[in-house]
Amino acid sequence: VAAHVAAVEAARPLNAFLVETPDHALAAADAADAALAAGNAGLLAGIPLGIKDLFCTKGVETTASSKILQGFKPTYESTVTSKLFEAGAAMLGKLNLDEFAMGSSNETSAYGPVVSPWRAEGSTAKLVPGGSSGGSSAAVAARLCAAATGTDTGGSIRQPAAFTGIAGIKPTYGRCSRWGVIAFASSLDQPGVLARDVTDNALVLEAMAGFDPKDSTSLNVPVPHYAGALSADLRGKRVGIPKEYRVEGMDPQLVKLWEDGVAWAKDAGAEIVEVSLPHTQEALPTYYIVAPAEASSNLARYDGVRYGIRVAPEGGSLADMYGATRAAGFGAEVKRRIMIGTYVLSAGYYDAYYLKAQKVRALIAQDFERAFQSCDVLLTPTAPTAAFELGSKTADPIAMYLNDVFTVPASLAGLPAMSIPAGLDAQGLPLGLQLIGRPLDEQGVLNAAY
Numbered sequence: 001v002a003a004h005v006a007a008v009e010a011a012r013p014l015n016a017f018l019v020e021t022p023d024h025a026l027a028a029a030d031a032a033d034a035a036l037a038a039g040n041a042g043l044l045a046g047i048p049l050g051i052k053d054l055f056c057t058k059g060v061e062t063t064a065s066s067k068i069l070q071g072f073k074p075t076y077e078s079t080v081t082s083k084l085f086e087a088g089a090a091m092l093g094k095l096n097l098d099e100f101a102m103g104s105s106n107e108t109s110a111y112g113p114v115v116s117p118w119r120a121e122g123s124t125a126k127l128v129p130g131g132s133s134g135g136s137s138a139a140v141a142a143r144l145c146a147a148a149t150g151t152d153t154g155g156s157i158r159q160p161a162a163f164t165g166i167a168g169i170k171p172t173y174g175r176c177s178r179w180g181v182i183a184f185a186s187s188l189d190q191p192g193v194l195a196r197d198v199t200d201n202a203l204v205l206e207a208m209a210g211f212d213p214k215d216s217t218s219l220n221v222p223v224p225h226y227a228g229a230l231s232a233d234l235r236g237k238r239v240g241i242p243k244e245y246r247v248e249g250m251d252p253q254l255v256k257l258w259e260d261g262v263a264w265a266k267d268a269g270a271e272i273v274e275v276s277l278p279h280t281q282e283a284l285p286t287y288y289i290v291a292p293a294e295a296s297s298n299l300a301r302y303d304g305v306r307y308g309i310r311v312a313p314e315g316g317s318l319a320d321m322y323g324a325t326r327a328a329g330f331g332a333e334v335k336r337r338i339m340i341g342t343y344v345l346s347a348g349y350y351d352a353y354y355l356k357a358q359k360v361r362a363l364i365a366q367d368f369e370r371a372f373q374s375c376d377v378l379l380t381p382t383a384p385t386a387a388f389e390l391g392s393k394t395a396d397p398i399a400m401y402l403n404d405v406f407t408v409p410a411s412l413a414g415l416p417a418m419s420i421p422a423g424l425d426a427q428g429l430p431l432g433l434q435l436i437g438r439p440l441d442e443q444g445v446l447n448a449a450y
């Protein structure tokens with residue numbers, strides 16, 4: 001733990017950590033020593049973790065990378081971090097992210113972008129670590145922590161994992177409690193893990209998952225011993241290849257990577273089947289209606305009264321204070337989402353956009369249900385490209401949203417999905433493959449990934 005504390009300090013130029021908590025980490029390490037000596041150590045005794053700054057941590061500043069929450073110190077601990085600490089984990093600090101987890105490159109953070117530890121061969125250009133869990137992916141990839149928590153609403157664990165050559169799992173919606181996780185889009189948000197390999201993902205997920213009566217969408221089902229049950233034997237399993245993911249103009253390197261994945265699955269004994277998910281193309285536009293709609297509602301609470309900063313113009317009304325606080329506190333991407341969300345929920349457009357998106361969402365979920373009648377797990381690429389240069393997509397929101405084309409369908413359907421490092425492109429940058437499983441079948445996903 002002490003070595004990791006020092007590594008975090010030495011890596012400050014990456015801007016992965018917003019807050020460092022060395023005292024917390026070292027105290028947990030001492031407690032782990034004592035527990036190990038007493039023979040009652042938890043699953044993660046003394047394991048140094050980074051915590052995405054979307055998880056409320058008692059007494060430790062939690063901002064969701066937004067200016068509007070500057071100085072907010074929660075009076076309570078999120079369920080997920082409580083469980084991790086009960087298992088003995090040592091928190092090194094709070095990790096940078098896109099503001100309120102809205103983004104795919106960690107560039108919307110009010111506290112500056114995170115720099116990926118990776119560089120393209122022969123280049124010094126700085127690359128994005130992916131987003132929104134970009135602090136988490138950079139910190140794990142740079143070996144600053146053994147694992148990190150992430151949250152995934154439309155790909156925010158899987159895409160950053162793919163961009164930084166690590167593994168990340170988003171479990172089934174409802175598997176991990178959202179209590180104490182700052183809300184973005186509540187019907188999609190799901191905590192999960194970023195770590196170096198599948199075994200570490202399995203261990204950390206086991207520690208953080210489980211029923212929580214404080215989250216009304218939490219699933220009351222037992223959590224398996226994921227790591228203990230890992231098996232790389234895929235005999236008798238069918239791996240589905242959804243043909244609609246083979247989009248026109250796909251990078252040939254990605255096609256090759258996918259073919260490699262198919263070959264590995266065959267070597268492990270799996271049968272390969274082609275499946276169809278006919279509404280795949282509709283997933284991205286559906287997501288970018290549903291997620292902003294929920295965000296606009298969730299973010300209404302930031303009004304300068306209850307948390308974070310307050311900007312009150314001299315002699316102004318209450319409404320002036322709300323307006324000035326929100327104008328100063330939210331960044332451009334968050335404002336864009338609030339405007340889109342408010343628009344699609346407004347009386348005149350609700351049926352045409354929000355209601356329609358909800359119906360398409362149901363069709364997307366049905367596609368997966370049908371596909372899982374003929375296969376056990378799906379294999380696809382995680383993201384359409386490798387990591388790109390900092391600043392190269394910030395002027396074009398649509399180009400940024402296109403990053404999520406392969407990850408949002410599983411989010412809309414609430415399915416467990418994982419990205420694993422699968423190879424390097426011609427510039428030496430990591431590329432990821434995605435595995436998507438049936439509801440609650442994290443074990444099947446982990447095993448295929450393993």
Ligand code: GLN
Nearest residue numbers: 101102103153154155156
């Ligand atoms: N990139 C997607 C978005 O900007 C997903 C973010 C996430 O999963 N939190 O909404």
